[in-house]
Amino acid sequence: MRKMRERILYIDLTEQSTKVVEGGELFKKYLGGPGVGSKLLLEECPPRVDPFSPEAPVIFTVGALTAVFPCMVKAFAFFKSPLTGNLGESHAGGHLATALTLAGYGAVVVKGAAEKPSVLRISDEEVKLEQASSLWGVSTFQVEKTLRGSPEGMRSVVSIGRAGENLVYYAGALVDRYHHFGRLGLGAVLGSKKLKALQVTGTRERPLKKADEAKALYEEFHRKIVEGEVMAKYHNLGTPENLLVLNEMGALPTRNFQKPRFEGVEKISGDVYAEAFLRRKISCPGCPVACIHVARLAVPFAPEHEKARREIFTEEFQVPYNYEPMYALGSNLEISDPEGLLRLIFLCEYHALDAMIAGNVLAWATEAYEKGLVSREDSLGVVPRWGDWESYARMLENIVETRNPFYAKLAQGVKAAAEKYGGLDFAMNLGKNGPAGYMTGPAFIVGGLVGARHSHLSNAGYSVDQRALKKPLTPREMAERLVAEENWLYVLYSLGACYFSRRVYTEEAVVKALKAEGVETTVEELKALGRKIFHNLYKFKLQEGFRPSFKDVPGRFFEGETSLGKLEPSQVEEILSHYVKLRRREGLKLVPEEKMLMDLLAPKKSRGEET
Amino acid sequence: MVIGMRFHIEVLHPNRCIGCYNCVYACSRHLYNAVDVNRTAVFVRETGSLENPYHVIACRFCKDPECVKACPQEALSALPEGGISLTPAKCEGCKTYDCVHACKLGALAIDFKAKIPSPIVCDRCGDCAKFCPHNVFKYEEMKE
Incomplete structure (x- = not known):
């Protein structure tokens, strides 16, 4: 079976x-x-x-x-x-x-x-x-x-x-x-x-291989999840809790990553939504956490009912909210109207659009408009303005419908748009993907640049930065952590795990869990598997022409403050070179484009690192 | 089957359900050593859209159960403390499933994966309530 x-x-x-x-x-x-x-x-x-x-x-x-x-x-x-x-x-x-x-x-x-x-x-x-x-x-x-x-x-x-x-x-x-x-x-x-x-x-069944072992383990994991600290954040305010935390830390992207703190953050915090908008929480089947927080968005049927009490003639929508869309469509656009922010998230849900990139694109468009790179004719008369969710909502609709050549370009992502209209320096992307909301430091940038799927969850670079805030890490140590984290996460994902449960599924726990399924393995074997999976994914990336390139990091990342201070390009470069070196040592045929990196790698060839 | 502790169980707060299916998984693990959303004595039903609240259903342990009366083979019997028990030898896999239809709440399901399909009876193990993270169930140990 x-x-x-x-x-x-x-x-x-x-x-x-x-x-x-x-x-x-x-x-x-x-x-x-x-x-x-x-x-x-x-x-x-x-x-x-x-x-x-x-x-x-x-x-x-x-x-x-x-x-x-x-x-x-x-x-x-x-x-x-x-x-x-x-x-x-x-x-x-x-x-x-x-x-x-x-x-x-x-x-x-x-x-x-x-x-x-x-x-x-x-x-x-x-x-x-x-x-x-x-x-x-x-x-x-x-x-x-x-x-x-x-x-x-x-x-x-x-x-x-x-x-x-x-x-x-x-x-x-x-x-x-x-x-x-x-x-x-x-x-x-x-x-x-x-x-x-x-x-x-x-409608079939999923039989348990060694039922008694599996049941006992289920209970052990379940207790850890519902009673322990490791996932408490997700039960309660959920990831929106991060808004205040990151703002305090000086890592909350604001105004297209110009600033690491947002004056209006108190108005769109997790607490505000929990108190004024939260309607219910939802779980995935098989998870007791209910990290999905769903807000009630009530939209009046203007204009014909404007004279009546607003709340009586409304249509109601359920809008799930979490940290990433709240940063991308909130602080990063300086939107402090909690209902306006919900409306933008709602549009991304309704049309099924990556909310993070939607926010990145709107933020770039606002600056490009301010700098005169795009005209009012391009934007079909909409004037993008920080904090003005109504204009942004109209722009989102225009993007979804690709209404003219400008919006069709925006529909291809921020980098494609900047390549045509200019403003690459503030076209916030890492590997052409929209960065998540963490101005934490260099590991976040490198992590996004090299991660197989260019996600902050690829290798948790933000968490490496946060660790460095407590105890400084060398560039090499940062690179090592990125490598180890991404390899191990691919083991967890291959089991079907959610990223949020990574602290429950420790190395030891995974070996036990697989044993209950009749799979005998060791931590070392699993780590080798995670590495192999990463290499297979990269094989595809390299085949399609991807090369990790420092040149692709937008200059904006080095203009403002981060939680680890103002960054020098050399910091990112150095972590990246160590990263490439470590991956090459693993046997991955990773060739960076920068001469600097090649120089750094060249002397090591005698030690058998060439691939 | 090892009979462990038995519980009074009641679906007291179905609107608290978050759709985690922990109760269903726990029940099917307990009864069948498998994860199965059909072979279970507790159900999380979805109606029309996930926007609607989940519908959590379990046996209410009726004192005078209609399911018992509906079975022409007398395969089900009422228990003094409420609820039912099944005498498997008497259940012939009737294909009319009168017992299922008699429970208007819909708390009784048939194990269609068994050789002779027969109703799935809650044995009051309490796992559904134990694994529920949102206090949908009220439960306490039965003192006999």
Whole structure:
């Protein structure tokens, strides 16, 4: 029965055909998640393919321990990113991982493109591609309502919004209403395949290999999660707690990373939302934490009811909020109206758009407008102004609909826009992805630049900086931490773990958890596996032309203060060179572009480091 | 089956549910050594959209249970403390599942993965309540 999760479902949308392949060895060697996903991507994605061509695959995987232990809830998507032109890797919570597991699939590979807008239904019994022209143009919220039903079994609904339909490079996919494949443009790739939504229903069982061991361990992990300190933050205010913490630390990006503190932060803090807007909290199935905080946004039906009491004629929306969109669309745009901020987050949910990049793009556009790089004609009469959420809301709609050449450029991300209009110095990106909200120091920058998916969660660089705040770290030590963290996180992800549970799943805990599943392994073996997974992901990145380059770091990162003071470019360069050196020592054929780095590496060749 | 402690269990605050399915997972682990959202004696039901509150359902341990009366084979019997027990030998896998339909709350499900599909009966182990992180259930040990 355990083999069930080792099945791979291949779907060809063009041919409307499916096949199921036993993936035994692949799962044995790589567990699941990014381990299996990276291998399938290398197998299935033709080199240098156009991300929007039918040949470009979308691969979904689940973890080796999905549903078996708490917080093993993440589903993983792999594709070629239209935004970065290399690895597309995005993780989502919600029901998807469990639904796929209970439908008996460890991975799903989708290739080809549908002729018409379509919905893909996957269950234990069958796979069906249905035309869904009437859903094209419909909001993600409506699609979820349409496809949810009253399921027998675990059901997941994944949908794209207008952003994905219109191929906005940073369109995401909404998963089960409150969760996301937010990053790197999965929504646009699904849009290019005319796949409006996936509905996955699982009704089988996930048997426990050694039931008594697994039950005892479940209880141990559960207690640690609900009673311990390690995840307390996520239970309570949630990640919005970070706003005040980072502001205090001097690490909260404000006004397009010009300043590390925001005067209006008190008005958009986690406490404000908890008191005035929080409606409910939501968990992923299999996680007791409920880190998803959902706000109630009440929008009056202006103008015809303006004379009546505002709160009586309103429509209500549920808007999940967390730190990243709150920094990107809040402090970074100097928005201190908590309801205005919610409206912007709402738009990103409704159209399924990466909220972080949306914020980065709007922030760049504001500066570009101030500096006269773009005109009022470009912006279709909208004047972007710090703190003015109404203008930003109109601009977001214009981006989603790619209304003119300017907005079409904004729809390709901040770097593409700056390459055309100028202002690369303040086009905030790391590896073309939008940086998260941490002006903590150099490790955050290097981490984002080199991380396989250019995410702050790739290697937790911000946390390395925060550690350095307590006890200074050398550039080499910082690089070592980035390497070790990313390798280990890929082990956790291959089990299906959520990043927030990383302190629960220590090295020792993971060995025990796998043992209960009949997998005998050691910490060393696991670390080697994490490294191998990272290398496989990088193999894809390098194949698609990615090179970590210091030149790509926007100058703005060195203009303002961070929690570790004002940064010198050489600090980042030095960590980056150590990082490259460490990765090359691991055997990764990583060739940086800078001469400086090459010089640094050259003398070591005699020690057998060349690859 | 080892009979451990038994509990009075009541779904007292269903609106507190966060949709974590911990109760369902705990129940299926307890009864079947598996994670299964259909073979369980406690249910988290979704209705129309995840925007709607979750619907948490479990046996209410009726004193005069309609499910018992509905079974033509008398495979179910009422227990003095409320609730039911199943005599597997008497359950013939009737395919009409009168017991299921008799429970208007929808707290009784059939184990369709068994050789002879039969109702899944709560044995009051309390795991659903124990693993709930949001106090949806009221539960206390039964003193016999």
